[in-house]
Amino acid sequence: MARITVRGITKKFGELDILKGIDLDIPDGEFLTLVGPSGCGKSTTLRIIAGLESQTSGDVLIDDRLVNALRPSRRDLAMVFQSYALYPHLNVWQNLATPLKLRDLNFWERLPLLGALVPGRAQKTKAIGEIVRETAETLKIEPLLDRKPGQLSGGQRQRVALGRAMVRQPAAFLMDEPLSNLDAGLRVHMRAELAELHRTLAATFIYVTHDQAEALTMSDRMAVMMDGEILQIGPPDDVYEDPQDIRVAEFIGSPKINILPGSGDSAGGVECLDARLARRLRTPVDGNVSIGIRPEHLELRSKKANGNFEGLLVHAENLGSDVFLHVTLMGGEHRIVVRASPQEAHDLSVGDTVWVGRERGRAMAFGTNGQRLPLVSKQRSRKVA
Ligand SMILES: Nc1ncnc2c1ncn2[C@@H]1O[C@H](COP(=O)(O)OP(=O)(O)OP(=O)(O)O)[C@@H](O)[C@H]1O
Ligand SMILES: [Mg+2]
Structure with a gap:
């Protein structure tokens, strides 16, 4: 579980000011959405929080701990992307187990045949199996565990990708347009599932989207971004009912104001x-x-x-x-x-x-x-x- 704080983040790509001072304070367990038009800097903000991109200035804190110098793998955050990036040759069970095997088993223990001879491996493998099973149950993908990604629908693949992020029990989930590859109907369905998953896990979610409907329907709070700045942040109802800037009023709401x-x-x-x-x-x-x-x-x-x-x-x-x-x-x-x-x-x-x-x-x-x-x-x- 994690509180995430972003203070005065700026980012320059060459001469261009892509982020012009982003401040966010995301309490533990909140579902925060960063929403804004294409190119406004949402993914860059998320990647800086994850440590995949470095900021030009400003700080990222997780549970009040400065993580600017920490590698992505040490930040204990899970990223879920638009492209599911599943291992195509592994079945769902193996896809879910891989992050745990990489974390919990050493080189020898991971060897397919020799590994079985290493003392203590059986216990670790059993623990991994337990977590995979629990995760599959939460996501209702147990019947799919033997299938390869190529034999799954878009929504099922997205659930497996979520599962792969979940198994490590990260402090927070960072999601970059995870539903944008799905067809319209499935996107609406997955919105409800994600909101439900958030309630079940009670973890911090930072969710990036350019789709104002996703932001309105899922988040505890939404931050409306434009041109590298946050124009307004608040609960969806407040932002919709009480936009403080004409650009926010025009971006949120369909049909447009x-x-x-x-x-x-x-x-x-x-x-x-x-x-x-x-x-x-x-x-x-x-x-x-x-x-x-x-x-x-x-x-x-x-x-x-x-x-x-x-x-x-x-x-x-x-x-x-x-x-x-x-x-x-x-x-x-x-x-x-x-x-x-x-x-x-x-x-x-x-x-x-x-x-x-x-x-x-x-x-x-x-x-x-x-x-x-x-x-x-x-x-x-x-x-x-
Ligand atoms: N590595 C890079 N080098 C130069 N410019 C970049 C780089 N990465 C992103 N940009 C620019 O920074 C701006 C913000 O990009 P970013 O990917 O954060 O936008 P976004 O809000 O996620 O947009 P989208 O909704 O299209 O994904 C864009 O103008 C983009 O062209
Ligand atoms: Mg993006």
Whole structure:
């Protein structure tokens, strides 16, 4: 079990600043996800924690012990990669047993025939067999122990790869996009399995992905990375509900949050296209702001009313449980996505004029620098005043 601390990690590749000061404090037993677009430095961060890459500056601590100078094998962490890297010529049992044999048996004990003559070997082999069996049971892969990797499905192979990381009972698991080789359905299934495995093992997991859905569904906390920096870290709900940067708001959530141009006045009031927001900016901005509204916080209205957006339905994506309506505003200048129920969307056709209202208190405002600007209800601001 391990608490992992990362302090002020920077990384340069040549002249390029790839990591610009990463700080993380991951308590023992947490499932932390590093999520961000391709190339933002997730794998580099993970590899530095594992000791597979050296940082330009900054510290990595495991259980408050500085491990900067420690080789990967001495850090007691297990890495699970996207490619399973199983031994193709060995069966599942042998694949699981190999890390233990390498750790627990010496050169002579590992010899296939002569090894049997070494005193004490039988006991060690039995202990290894026990761990392999327990691990296979946890991962529900006992029926596969005699098969070679080539005879397994992607999900089964991924489970064996996890098992191989588990047998050594590492202090923490570092996983780099372990599900990205799987098809969509299996990925969703394995998400649930990984979250369950985390609960069973109660070990620290650091999980890297560019898939925001994986981060949202599995983690205790997620760190959203972009351009070598962590923009926001927190429980998935907080990051989704309360993004502090427009880049976080746009990266987390599917379909993406709608961003529309707005303008603030010196009294804190905010106009968005031809509608006025019910709340005002806590700190007035006299000028341009961006307004973010998630598709589920927009709703179809039956008729034109004050404050509604009038638009043209250009596309409807029917997912069965929800319908995502693509609506253009202001003669096509802007485009928004509205989540509707199949019942609401039933009578609509592409080309129809629609009116879109906003759920109260849900719009978010961002400044021109991308930072979140808090909105407060008028009543509250009067009270404060
Ligand atoms: N050995 C290297 N030499 C030079 N540049 C590198 C090296 N390794 C990574 N980079 C660069 O560092 C940046 C971050 O890479 P990294 O692999 O950490 O990204 P990532 O967030 O894991 O992306 P992905 O989601 O595509 O895996 C990228 O721009 C990459 O090109
Ligand atoms: Mg990567």
